[in-house]
Amino acid sequence: MAEITTDTSHVFAAVLSRVTAAIEALVAAKRLPQNLDLGRVLVEPPRDPTHGDLATNAAMVLAKDAGKKPREIAEAIAETLRADDWVEAVAIAGPGFINLTLKPAVWRDALKAAILAGADYGRMPVPEAAKPVNVEYVSANPTGPMHVGHCRGAVFGDALANLLAFAGKPVTREYYINDAGAQVDVLARSAFLRYREALGENIGPIPEGLYPGDYLVPVGKELAARYGDTLRDKPEAEWLPDVRKIAIDMMMAMIRADLEALNVRHDVFFSERSLVEGTADAVARTIVELRDAGKVYEGRLPPPKGAPPEDWEDREQTLFRSTDFGDDIDRPLLKSDGSYTYFASDIAYHRSKVERGFSDLIDVWGADHGGYIKRMQAAVAAVSGGLAALDVKIVQLVKLLRAGQPVKMSKRAGDFVTLRDVVDEVGKDAVRFMMLNRKNDAVLDFDLAKVIEQSRDNPVFYVQYGHARGRSVFRHAREVVGELPENPGEQAKALVAGPLERLDDPGEIAIMRQIAQFPRLIEAAAAAHEPHRIAFYLYDLASAFHAHWNRGNDAPYLRFIIQDDPQLTLARLALVQGVITVLSVGLGLLGVEAPDEMR
RNA sequence: GGCCCCGUAGCUCAGCCGGAUAGAGCAGCAGCCUUCUAAGCUGUUGGUCGCAGGUUCGAAUCCUGCCGGGGUCGCCA
Numbered sequence: 239m240a241e242i243t244t245d246t247s248h249v250f251a252a253v254l255s256r257v258t259a260a261i262e263a264l265v266a267a268k269r270l271p272q273n274l275d276l277g278r279v280l281v282e283p284p285r286d287p288t289h290g291d292l293a294t295n296a297a298m299v300l301a302k303d304a305g306k307k308p309r310e311i312a313e314a315i316a317e318t319l320r321a322d323d324w325v326e327a328v329a330i331a332g333p334g335f336i337n338l339t340l341k342p343a344v345w346r347d348a349l350k351a352a353i354l355a356g357a358d359y360g361r362m363p364v365p366e367a368a369k370p371v372n373v374e375y376v377s378a379n380p381t382g383p384m385h386v387g388h389c390r391g392a393v394f395g396d397a398l399a400n401l402l403a404f405a406g407k408p409v410t411r412e413y414y415i416n417d418a419g420a421q422v423d424v425l426a427r428s429a430f431l432r433y434r435e436a437l438g439e440n441i442g443p444i445p446e447g448l449y450p451g452d453y454l455v456p457v458g459k460e461l462a463a464r465y466g467d468t469l470r471d472k473p474e475a476e477w478l479p480d481v482r483k484i485a486i487d488m489m490m491a492m493i494r495a496d497l498e499a500l501n502v503r504h505d506v507f508f509s510e511r512s513l514v515e516g517t518a519d520a521v522a523r524t525i526v527e528l529r530d531a532g533k534v535y536e537g538r539l540p541p542p543k544g545a546p547p548e549d550w551e552d553r554e555q556t557l558f559r560s561t562d563f564g565d566d567i568d569r570p571l572l573k574s575d576g577s578y579t580y581f582a583s584d585i586a587y588h589r590s591k592v593e594r595g596f597s598d599l600i601d602v603w604g605a606d607h608g609g610y611i612k613r614m615q616a617a618v619a620a621v622s623g624g625l626a627a628l629d630v631k632i633v634q635l636v637k638l639l640r641a642g643q644p645v646k647m648s649k650r651a652g653d654f655v656t657l658r659d660v661v662d663e664v665g666k667d668a669v670r671f672m673m674l675n676r677k678n679d680a681v682l683d684f685d686l687a688k689v690i691e692q693s694r695d696n697p698v699f700y701v702q703y704g705h706a707r708g709r710s711v712f713r714h715a716r717e718v719v720g721e722l723p724e725n726p727g728e729q730a731k732a733l734v735a736g737p738l739e740r741l742d743d744p745g746e747i748a749i750m751r752q753i754a755q756f757p758r759l760i761e762a763a764a765a766a767h768e769p770h771r772i773a774f775y776l777y778d779l780a781s782a783f784h785a786h787w788n789r790g791n792d793a794p795y796l797r798f799i800i801q802d803d804p805q806l807t808l809a810r811l812a813l814v815q816g817v818i819t820v821l822s823v824g825l826g827l828l829g830v831e832a833p834d835e836m837r
Numbered sequence: 838g839g840c841c842c843c844g845u846a847g848c849u850c851a852g853c854c855g856g857a858u859a860g861a862g863c864a865g866c867a868g869c870c871u872u873c874u875a876a877g878c879u880g881u882u883g884g885u886c887g888c889a890g891g892u893u894c895g896a897a898u899c900c901u902g903c904c905g906g907g908g909u910c911g912c913c914a
Contacts, residue, residue: 298894308894334856334894377914566840574912606908607908608909609908634842675850680843683849694862707874711873711874766853774851781861788877792870
């Protein structure tokens with residue numbers, strides 16, 4: 239028999255436990271058969287609020303297995319629920335929905351629970367046997383500053399990691415540094431040119447194939463300062479490794495600074511080079527293992543369809559049998575020059591994640607890598623023996639606009655809008671919120687003019703303003719209720735001690751219900767790996783709060799501060815605190831500031 | 838051509854694990870307001886959920902095919 243939960247900090251879960259208990263009581267009384275699958279039983283807010291506070295689909299879900307009509311089951315469950323001390327009214331409607339109206343005290347208790355939990359409201363405990371999750375995001379090449387395209391993945395990954403951690407997952411945030419491919423050699427050569435420039439040489443235009451950006455000038459200077467002219471006349475093979483290392487380090491320092499400006503954090507920066515360097519070549523080891531397991535073989539691939547292959551050469555190559563795992567074609571691990579493909583080292587990298595104990599992997603990629611998902615999932619299945627799962631989240635293109643007009647991004651190399659440009663122009667809060675205010679796999683318009691607009695049209699402002707407005711009420715309320723304790727915990731206690739039963743206006747109760755939904759939202763958003771749901775929820779909550787505030791214009795008795803009624807004011811402050819709490823926790827998960835006032 | 842994503846109101850988008858009469862903002866229309874914190878408020882019009890089948894008590898949601906848009910298509914990362 240399931241426990242009945244009285245925990246109002248998660249009303250929906252608690253009510254579900256009561257519905258489940260009611261069903262189990264019916265089973266015990268032999269009014270329903272044994273072994274029913276209760277996994278699909280849901281408790282959720284009804285679409286139409288006039289139907290009640292909560293609805294459950296239990297009767298419809300169980301109907302088939304129970305061999306009874308939905309409404310018959312619903313009647314039986316309803317009978318039990320009518321006796322529940324949380325339940326005010328039960329109604330059966332439509333094809334078999336059970337609509338519940340809860341006693342107002344439940345919503346008040348939920349509000350109290352939210353206030354008392356404060357910054358931890360909605361946080362889920364880390365289960366005993368929690369599986370650690372690895373979230374990899376950004377992983378931009380260390381060959382230059384980050385551009386706007388990287389921005390969305392960075393923010394998405396960071397917010398997703400925040401969300402999962404809050405939902406009770408042990409999360410490691412990871413950045414894969416592609417510091418082993420041919421492109422970092424190009425970086426080194428480009429830096430070497432800047433080095434000669436720093437020594438006073440006229441280098442003229444940057445040759446085709448090298449990185450022309452000014453951001454390499456400081457690298458050249460650093461090399462000149464460190465080495466003088468001792469590298470200048472040496473053959474490339476002698477200077478390249480050192481120059482490459484310094485250039486990569488400086489690029490990574492720049493990237494980290496950019497990420498910091500966006501409030502994006504990582505726990506681990508994992509070097510691709512570390513996989514292939516030294517005695518233990520992890521890529522080679524991985525290939526050998528996979529070959530032993532029959533997942534790697536020498537073979538030929540058919541020429542690619544589509545684009546006419548100009549330099550296609552039909553040759554035998556080392557292939558990973560990704561077709562065993564649902565991919566369309568087997569994938570090469572070695573290039574024609576014998577070096578590893580990116581895919582090969584990426585397999586070794588993901589194998590490292592598995593080795594380090596992660597069975598839950600999430601990669602955040604740009605849309606242009608979509609075709610890569612199947613083979614990577616195949617690889618993860620292969621290196622983990624099917625024990626680890628990889629979820630790849632694709633973030634779609636961001637269209638940068640200014641007042642509706644596309645921002646021109648010249649193709650001329652080196653001349654692009656950097657992430658830093660955008661953050662400096664509109665601020666990290668606007669960037670982060672807007673990047674999360676759309677489903678990750680939908681294309682996003684980012685308008686530099688609109689996101690700094692202070693109006694209802696701008697969700698960033700609207701939500702932040704909700705928080706600021708709430709804080710402002712507290713500043714003004716001092717005159718009526720006196721000073722509240724400074725300490726947040728003490729203040730919370732003072733607030734929940736107020737006469738919350740006086741919060742009986744429909745607008746107030748609606749806000750309480752919305753606050754009570756937050757834990758459920760966190761659960762669902764975390765399970766779906768969809769942080770954008772938080773942004774939408776916060777907008778709705780802020781909207782309800784603003785709407786209630788505005789009602790006070792016409793109906794002064796609805797205002798939060800009632801001059802001659804300190805007790806009522808105290809109760810309403812509790813409601814405001816609930817709103818503030820949820821807005822601040824939610825914005826925190828998105829990595830957006832919850833300001834005390836707008837300027 | 839293969840694969841992936843998208844297609845929901847005039848526009849921009851939500852729609853949670855299949856659930857009740859498909860939602861929000863903007864624009865439009867009709868009123869109101871000049872403020873306990875100003876960046877206004879309230880109400881309202883508007884839909885063949887791309888099309889056609891299928892699965893079932895029930896489909897915007899799952900499956901198949903097609904149409905339209907985007908991405909991608911051995912060794913780049």
